[in-house]
Amino acid sequence: MTDPNPANEKDLLERIKAGDEEAFIQLYRERHPAVYRFALQMSGSASVADDVTQEVFLALIREVSNYDPARGPLSGYLYGMARNIVIDHLKGGKLHVSITEAEDDDGHFSSARLVAPGDPLGDLTRDEAVEGLRKAVLALPEHYREVVVLCDLHEMNYDHAAQTLGLAVGTVRSRLHRARDLLLKKMTAKAETGAGVANLKTARCAL
Amino acid sequence: MNCHEFEDFVVDLARGVVADSTVGTRCWAHAAICPRCADRLLDQEKLTAGFEALTAHTDAKPELEQVEAILRREFRSHFAKNDGRVASRPTTWDYPMRAWMSPGQWAWVGAAAVLLLSTGGLLTVTYRTKLPTAGTANNLTVTKSIESGPAIAKSNATGPNVEREHSKARVARENSVSETHQSVGEKNNSTTPERPAFHSTAHDELATNFYPLPYGSGLPLDEGWEIVRVSMPRSALANLGVPLAGDPGSTESIRADLVLGEDGLARAIRFVE
Numbered sequence: 001m002t003d004p005n006p007a008n009e010k011d012l013l014e015r016i017k018a019g020d021e022e023a024f025i026q027l028y029r030e031r032h033p034a035v036y037r038f039a040l041q042m043s044g045s046a047s048v049a050d051d052v053t054q055e056v057f058l059a060l061i062r063e064v065s066n067y068d069p070a071r072g073p074l075s076g077y078l079y080g081m082a083r084n085i086v087i088d089h090l091k092g093g094k095l096h097v098s099i100t101e102a103e104d105d106d107g108h109f110s111s112a113r114l115v116a117p118g119d120p121l122g123d124l125t126r127d128e129a130v131e132g133l134r135k136a137v138l139a140l141p142e143h144y145r146e147v148v149v150l151c152d153l154h155e156m157n158y159d160h161a162a163q164t165l166g167l168a169v170g171t172v173r174s175r176l177h178r179a180r181d182l183l184l185k186k187m188t189a190k191a192e193t194g195a196g197v198a199n200l201k202t203a204r205c206a207l
Numbered sequence: 208m209n210c211h212e213f214e215d216f217v218v219d220l221a222r223g224v225v226a227d228s229t230v231g232t233r234c235w236a237h238a239a240i241c242p243r244c245a246d247r248l249l250d251q252e253k254l255t256a257g258f259e260a261l262t263a264h265t266d267a268k269p270e271l272e273q274v275e276a277i278l279r280r281e282f283r284s285h286f287a288k289n290d291g292r293v294a295s296r297p298t299t300w301d302y303p304m305r306a307w308m309s310p311g312q313w314a315w316v317g318a319a320a321v322l323l324l325s326t327g328g329l330l331t332v333t334y335r336t337k338l339p340t341a342g343t344a345n346n347l348t349v350t351k352s353i354e355s356g357p358a359i360a361k362s363n364a365t366g367p368n369v370e371r372e373h374s375k376a377r378v379a380r381e382n383s384v385s386e387t388h389q390s391v392g393e394k395n396n397s398t399t400p401e402r403p404a405f406h407s408t409a410h411d412e413l414a415t416n417f418y419p420l421p422y423g424s425g426l427p428l429d430e431g432w433e434i435v436r437v438s439m440p441r442s443a444l445a446n447l448g449v450p451l452a453g454d455p456g457s458t459e460s461i462r463a464d465l466v467l468g469e470d471g472l473a474r475a476i477r478f479v480e
Contacts, residue, residue, distance in 0.1 A: 019286040021279060028278060037265050054274050061278070061285050130264050133257045152258040153265070157224070177218050184250055 009074055016064050028057050034075070034154065035082050041149045042086045044138040052089065056081045076164040079154075083146060083165070090142065136186045144179035151176050208237040213244045221251030328432075329419060329466075329475060417466060417475040421448035431469030436479070438462050447476060 015023035032053055039052035059081055060067075067077060137148055150161040151172070162169045216225060216234050225231040238245040440458045466475040 021282050021286075024282050025275060025279065028275065032274075037262075040265060041261075050274075054277060057274075057278055058281055061282050127264075129257065130260045133254075133261050134264075137261070148258075152222070152255070153262050173218075180218055180251065180254055183254060187254075 010069060013064065013067065013069070013074070024061065031075070031078055032057065035078055038079060038082050038149060038154060039086055041134075041137065041153055042083070042145060043089065044134075048086070048089055052082055052085045055085050059085075072163050073160070076160060079150065079156075079164045080166075087142070132187065133183070136183050139186065140179055140182060144175055144182060147172055147175045148179045148183070152180075208233045210237075210241060210244055213237045213241070214247070217244070217248055217251055221248060221255050223255075325419070329417060413480040414464065415477045415479075417464075417477045418449075419475045420473055432474070433467045435465045435467050436462065437465055447473065449476065 009027075012023045012027050016027065035056050036049050036053045040046060040049035043049060043052070056078055060078070067074070071077075137145060137153075140148065146165060147161060150156045150164060151158070156164070158169045158172050161167075162172045165172065167175075213234055216230060219225045220231065220234050225234065234248075238248050438460050441461050442458070444461070462479045464477050464479055465473045468474055
């Protein structure tokens with residue numbers, strides 16, 4: 001979620017604080033897709049994403065008078081609220097993260113089921129591969145998942161992500177690095193099971 | 208650049224966010240001579256492409272109209288409440304009386320209102336504390352020590368012993384009058400301030416009327432007032448603004464009831480024997 005026009009955003013917020021309903025709806029229409037996608041990518045559930053999106057904007061109505069633009073852009077504020085609500089859903093067991101789908105009959109995590117048939121990294125833009133990647137992201141631990149969603153799926157820079165998550169920039173960067181390595185390992189796990197995928201070398205070399 | 212340094216930047220390189228172009232150039236140069244790092248970069252680039260595809264596949268949107276309707280209702284409800292709150296708290300300039308009352312007249316009315324409220328509050332306190340309600344008081348008695356009572360903490364380094372009792376339920380005390388009789392009266396005989404008149408209460412005690420404290424009498428006394436029984440050295444009276452009789456440094460203990468407002472500040476005092 002980018003901040004398309006800070007001046008316009010400031011104007012909208014002033015109008016909203018003054019009780020301008022149409023200004024609020026305009027802001028909602030501009031910003032809800034990003035909030036929805038974030039919630040969907042974090043939760044893996046469309047219904048949860050619907051709920052989270054609605055809750056974020058309901059909270060904005062209640063809290064708009066407390067929002068201070070000096071503390072950060074509105075997008076960070078909205079992402080932050082969405083993140084907290086998703087986490088609440090997660091703690092409340094309301095999430096439908098597809099981790100269970102990745103478990104085998106014995107309850108063990110099977111990364112092979114997360115990957116698409118064939119070379120998973122050969123073309124990650126194929127529908128099956130994208131689905132495999134989506135499940136792999138959902139199977140990431142929450143603290144890794146959120147940096148992947150913000151930085152890679154929402155193209156947020158490190159500074160903005162750090163502000164949104166309340167972390168140091170270095171922490172965001174290292175978590176993203178680690179998360180991507182985990183994803184690569186999961187996506188190439190099929191190769192380890194002998195399915196004939198590309199022989200990827202994710203370990204560091206020693207030159 | 209070696210492989211370890213390359214590893215630090217490979218993710219940024221694949222994401223196209225290497226801020227320093229010199230570093231980017233060195234990374235590319237290393238990847239050109241190191242097949243394993245080149246593969247590593249290729250994997251990361253594939254992952255980036257996968258993320259882009261995933262983003263493109265995640266464009267489903269919630270039902271706009273339904274959510275919008277809910278949000279509109281909430282918005283109207285929220286701001287209607289706020290409007291109501293504002294309307295119920297008019298500023299001074301919104302009062303219709305302003306048209307026919309000057310600021311000077313307002314000052315007199317305010318002063319009169321404060322005087323009436325103070326008098327009424329003290330009368331109510333006096334009336335309530337004289338009501339014998341011991342039958343129900345036992346269930347509601349709260350006795351505790353207060354380490355830093357707002358009105359008396361400064362006066363006693365060790366903290367006074369305090370029995371706190373709610374104004375609506377006086378405690379039936381079993382202390383005899385003789386136990387406290389010598390604490391206030393006898394040693395005050397030679398002092399200049401006049402000794403307050405003691406009245407018999409319903410609890411085998413002698414107590415004076417309540418006297419407003421100099422700094423507390425102008426303060427409002429709302430519903431949450433309490434009467435607190437304190438036992439304190441006579442020297443602490445000075446901190447309450449009560450004239451001292453006898454030796455100011457005396458450590459003799461005095462029992463008194465303080466009327467505390469909800470803010471914890473003492474409004475009035477009476478002495479108990």
